[in-house]
Amino acid sequence: MRLPFGLRLVLSFAALFLGFLLTTFTAQAQVGPLLRELVVRTDTTRYQISRNTVAVQGQQHLYFYYRQEDETAELEVYPAQTRTRLRLVRSADFTLLDSLTAAPNGQFYRAKVRFKDLSAVRFLQFTFAQASDSVGRPPLTQTVNLLPVTRTTLELRPGETELFVGEEKVFELSSNNPKNIRATADWTKGQDIDYRITQEKGSLRLHVLPNALGSRVLTVRPQTERPFLTDNNRRTTYALPPIRQEFTVKASRLRFLSVDKKEITVDDVSRRKGVELILDNGRTFELKHTYRIEEQEEAGGALIGELFTRQYLTNDRVLCWLRVYNTHRLTDSYLYIKENDQAKYITNLNILPKTTVSMVSVRHRGGDWTTNTSVNPGETVDVRLEGESLARARFHFEDVQTVPSDSSVRTDAMAVYRVQVPVTIDKKRIAIYNYGQPTGFNLSIKEFQRPHPLDFVSVAFGEAPRPVNRLNGPVLYDRTIRDVVFSFNSNGIDSDKLLYGKQYLTFDIRTQNSKGELIEMRTVDNVVVCPGENSVRAAFYQDKQCQVGNISLNSLLNARKTYDLDDWSTIIITVKHTPSQYQEPGFSQKLELVLQRRVKFDIDVSFPAGLLTKREGESGYGSFGGISLAMLAQFSFYHPEKINRLRPYKVGAGFVALNAFNLSSDDADNRDLGIVVLGSVYPTRREARLTFPLYLGGGYLLAKGKWFYLLGPGIGVRL
Numbered sequence: 001m002r003l004p005f006g007l008r009l010v011l012s013f014a015a016l017f018l019g020f021l022l023t024t025f026t027a028q029a030q031v032g033p034l035l036r037e038l039v040v041r042t043d044t045t046r047y048q049i050s051r052n053t054v055a056v057q058g059q060q061h062l063y064f065y066y067r068q069e070d071e072t073a074e075l076e077v078y079p080a081q082t083r084t085r086l087r088l089v090r091s092a093d094f095t096l097l098d099s100l101t102a103a104p105n106g107q108f109y110r111a112k113v114r115f116k117d118l119s120a121v122r123f124l125q126f127t128f129a130q131a132s133d134s135v136g137r138p139p140l141t142q143t144v145n146l147l148p149v150t151r152t153t154l155e156l157r158p159g160e161t162e163l164f165v166g167e168e169k170v171f172e173l174s175s176n177n178p179k180n181i182r183a184t185a186d187w188t189k190g191q192d193i194d195y196r197i198t199q200e201k202g203s204l205r206l207h208v209l210p211n212a213l214g215s216r217v218l219t220v221r222p223q224t225e226r227p228f229l230t231d232n233n234r235r236t237t238y239a240l241p242p243i244r245q246e247f248t249v250k251a252s253r254l255r256f257l258s259v260d261k262k263e264i265t266v267d268d269v270s271r272r273k274g275v276e277l278i279l280d281n282g283r284t285f286e287l288k289h290t291y292r293i294e295e296q297e298e299a300g301g302a303l304i305g306e307l308f309t310r311q312y313l314t315n316d317r318v319l320c321w322l323r324v325y326n327t328h329r330l331t332d333s334y335l336y337i338k339e340n341d342q343a344k345y346i347t348n349l350n351i352l353p354k355t356t357v358s359m360v361s362v363r364h365r366g367g368d369w370t371t372n373t374s375v376n377p378g379e380t381v382d383v384r385l386e387g388e389s390l391a392r393a394r395f396h397f398e399d400v401q402t403v404p405s406d407s408s409v410r411t412d413a414m415a416v417y418r419v420q421v422p423v424t425i426d427k428k429r430i431a432i433y434n435y436g437q438p439t440g441f442n443l444s445i446k447e448f449q450r451p452h453p454l455d456f457v458s459v460a461f462g463e464a465p466r467p468v469n470r471l472n473g474p475v476l477y478d479r480t481i482r483d484v485v486f487s488f489n490s491n492g493i494d495s496d497k498l499l500y501g502k503q504y505l506t507f508d509i510r511t512q513n514s515k516g517e518l519i520e521m522r523t524v525d526n527v528v529v530c531p532g533e534n535s536v537r538a539a540f541y542q543d544k545q546c547q548v549g550n551i552s553l554n555s556l557l558n559a560r561k562t563y564d565l566d567d568w569s570t571i572i573i574t575v576k577h578t579p580s581q582y583q584e585p586g587f588s589q590k591l592e593l594v595l596q597r598r599v600k601f602d603i604d605v606s607f608p609a610g611l612l613t614k615r616e617g618e619s620g621y622g623s624f625g626g627i628s629l630a631m632l633a634q635f636s637f638y639h640p641e642k643i644n645r646l647r648p649y650k651v652g653a654g655f656v657a658l659n660a661f662n663l664s665s666d667d668a669d670n671r672d673l674g675i676v677v678l679g680s681v682y683p684t685r686r687e688a689r690l691t692f693p694l695y696l697g698g699g700y701l702l703a704k705g706k707w708f709y710l711l712g713p714g715i716g717v718r719l
Contacts (some may be wrong), residue, residue, distance in 0.1 A: 035078065037077075040075060068118075069117050070116060074111070087100055098110070147236070152176065154222050166209070193209065217244055218247055222240045256334075258280050259347055264322065274323040279347070280317055294335070294338060328351040352389045357385050358386055359385075383419050448500055455470075457489075480595075481593065483562055489532075494532075505529060509521065509557070511557065511572075514566060568595055599637055600636040611695070614708060630676075679695070680693045
């Protein structure tokens, strides 16, 4: 029997309703083979598998809301059988803080877990397993799919709403969960305002590129990484509400394109082949096309270079060849990229000449700059390099150390370095390199050549050698000078801290008699004394000119040797540094040796007059006699502290002819010849030609055969 259409329709709806109720009852009554119920509690919200599920790709998922990436949740697990022992299988997506533990009433199990990076994790699930029994059957397992969801907001609040056609603008987006916003690497196409969303260091950025003039509305349709629920938590979606913003789009202006290189050197390679360059995408660039680069926006500017576009890169940049023909600096102006004399874009970079060094100067401590590049071992000097593009050079001095200094200067035209030369350096030249390439300039190593005090020169003239700089003033020597010998202490020149180098000496020699008259004069030039083995530079001083042994004065004298000089002769020797060998004044020492004598023996003829005589055996004194003649062998005595100065007394013996010049017959008895010993007192004035000495002495009269004494003055004549 066929039922009426209305009855059949009612029965069909009833059947469908009963099926729905049966399905719901079955889902609530029987969750799975192991679990009767699963509860996930975050903060104060409970999510149950029997009530909070949603279908994703045909599978039921237990959803729960989270606010933190490492959200902590408490689990309540209700087994299907009250006596079933369960365990939670470990996973890399969460950390089990508390193991499954039965509640006091034994109705369910409780555990605590901490999730890891919920926004990035995929296919999150809990796997429960039944504890093994004694029969050895495989344990039953049940997997519960989880769907972490979160409430994500996204806002755009631009500071300005003015855009230019073809010019990219970047705005910052604010969100409560930036990691959950999906970034888009590609631009949208065909809209009034194209856009893309990027993430940079945890912040969101909206890049916009207008294409049409006027008032335009930008519509941004963002997507999330994790879904969220809509329609009363029954449907998942990844699309956030659209963001709409109105902008005013104006005509295009020149856009600045950044480059990956900030400096390019003008050389043969950059002029002919070009330099590979990565440039921002200008949007209107044509591949395999050459653009002109000038320093001014107007037509007719000087050609700086040519830009040839090769291919697009994935990071929205363009790979190009840049050929440069002129120099340019960042501080001069911008560079304009032109097509058909029309400026399209601007950019900027340094186009510099090749680094070249044209001159090197050296300044020693306490001196001025000089182009003489000679330096000494162990010396610290300032080196100045002059040329072009020196600021970006990397200079290196071979085998020496560069010392940081406040006086160091680095400009394009000049670079100043403080260089410390090792005292043990074994090279003749210090090459200067730039990035490992020789510049063609170097520093010459020159041994120190400074005058050393003359204490390393000793002189011996009959006694032990003494340093010449200790002999100040005339040296009185009262014995025969067999020779004057100069010796040299080569180990007394250089020390660990002070280097002097070779010593070039000159010896000026003069000999003169007691009257100051010149006997002989000699000059010995360029006597080279080299530092000894104690010097750290001893190996570098070796030279055939170095003085070996002593210098004998007699080997240099021709007229009269030192042992043949008369009394009170003088040897004058001046030891000094050879001026032509030094850049500073040297030392000089004068040695004056005087042949001193204590006593002088001579035959002296004088004319005593008015002598008062006393003869033996006669009473009284005789009358004053006339002029007598005396010839005496006398000893004169020199002053011990004066040069060639006699004392005012003499002692001698000889003959006296009394009244020799009195020819009167009346005084015949008073004339006689006597042998006498006389002491005389003479005046000490050297300039006196006529003197009147005073005599005192006695003797024996040959004619009368008597002893006598005499006292009286005399007359002395100096020729």
